[in-house]
Amino acid sequence: MTRKKSRRLPIVLLVILVLLLLVFLLGIVKNQGGSRLEDLSATDQAILTEYNTLYASLRQEDIWTGYALEDKTILAMPGSWGGGYLINPTQPVSGLFAKEIALPEDWDITIYRVAAVTPGLMAFRFEGSLNTIGKDYALFGSPVYFVKYDEASVTEPWSNLHFACFLSHEAFHYYMQEGWPEGSRFSTEGLTDGDIALLEEEYDILCQVQTQLLSGDPDQAALEEAARAYVAVMDRRLAANPDYVQQELDMETMEGTATYVGIQASRRVGYDFGIMYFSNQKDVPMDQVIPQYQAGNLDKSFLADRMPYETGGLLCLLMDALAIPDWQAALNSQTPEDPVSLYDILKSWTTT
Structure with missing residues (x-):
């Protein structure tokens, strides 16, 4: 009985490896297809369209002195376990794991859809919803500010979690306030x-x-x-x-x-x-x-x-x-x- 089990183990491991390889290859193939803006989900289209609008506005006038958000590379991720969209990378992007999205002619940004199986995405999966102040992040050689979103990021009314609002607010903490005095939360115990x-x-x-x-x-x-x-x-x-x-x-x-x-x-x-x-x-x-x-x-x-x-x-x-x-x-x-x-x-x- 012991010998039979020992023979089965390598076979099971081989099957698992083959399945993982298939998933990996399918992930790459899937990411290469449907590369037009209209091929994306309604939420993804809304997120990218909103960022393009914000970007065009920021190129005309910043929303804060010295806060050049338009110069940053943004990684927009629809959740923790999917792929993402790399916006305006500063370095060349791998063709194996990323596909450039065909955008309307009047857009000024560049977007790559990043496959969920991209090894570099693993660094972002357990990082919460955005960059941690004092920590550097990069993908394909480009320093990035990453932000995770869902459908509510574009559909919920009057929300500070709306995509453009949330991104601009949180990235402001990261890029502009690292050298400011810490303004941490406090207790109302001392309030008379x-x-x-x-x-x-x-x-x-x-x-x-x-x-x-x-x-x-x-x-x-x-x-x-x-x-x-x-x-x-x-x-x-x-x-x-x-x-x-x-x-x-x-x-x-x-x-x-x-x-x-x-x-x-x-x-x-x-x-x-x-x-x-x-x-x-x-x-x-x-x-x-x-x-x-x-x-x-x-x-x-x-x-x-x-x-x-x-x-x-x-x-x-x-x-x-x-x-x-x-x-x-x-x-x-x-x-x-x-x-x-x-x-x-x-x-x-x-x-x-």
Whole structure:
């Protein structure tokens, strides 16, 4: 019996190897066929069309000073275990594992469909949904920013996970903020009732800004008055609870700027996304947050986990509306030893 089993083992291994080779070859052959844009799935076509729209816009004007996303090679992956699309590679691409997609004549990008069996894709399969800050990624010799997507990436309304928004937001963290002070998540344990009262004042002021910007024709004097009122209440908040508020300002600056970038990218591709957008409602007034929290409809953690994205994004839009000079450059030049927050920029503007 032992001898029969030992004879079967090499045969089983041989069969497995043959099957794996067939899968490998079929994967390559399948990737070589259907190489026109219209041959792709509806989701893949939507993703690539949206990126082409964003790319064309970025070539005309960046969405942030020095953030040249259009110069980056993008690897768009429909999930973890399929293939992917390599967009604008900087190095020649292997013809065995990749097939160039035939695109409309008015497109300016180059796209290669990468076979699922491509050995180089294995490095991305267990990496989550996007690049990790501080880590380098490459495929076929081109440094890449990879992002994974699904159908909801182009069909879900009012979502920060929409493809152009998500890509621009997360790539901004990767390419622009590595040298910024860390704006990590923080706990609301140090938030007192007095802090909540001051926070409500802040949200009331920011709601005025929100209302003005949503009007489409904001009153400049009202925005300037609100900016000064915001700085005044933040001064009081810092005096009352400096440790907590500084953590909030750090995260607000990191995530608020990335939210702003995502909003700008969404506008470039015609997707409806903005400040205080939720799955069931958009343009939620900021002055409703504390009353909803006090009514028990929002967890206290919402104030730290979500609101810095919203307040920070709104402050960026406010600085655009106020035409504050070089505010993006001021943030770009900061270091952990010499940090700059959105509040710092507005405070400096109010005193000049």
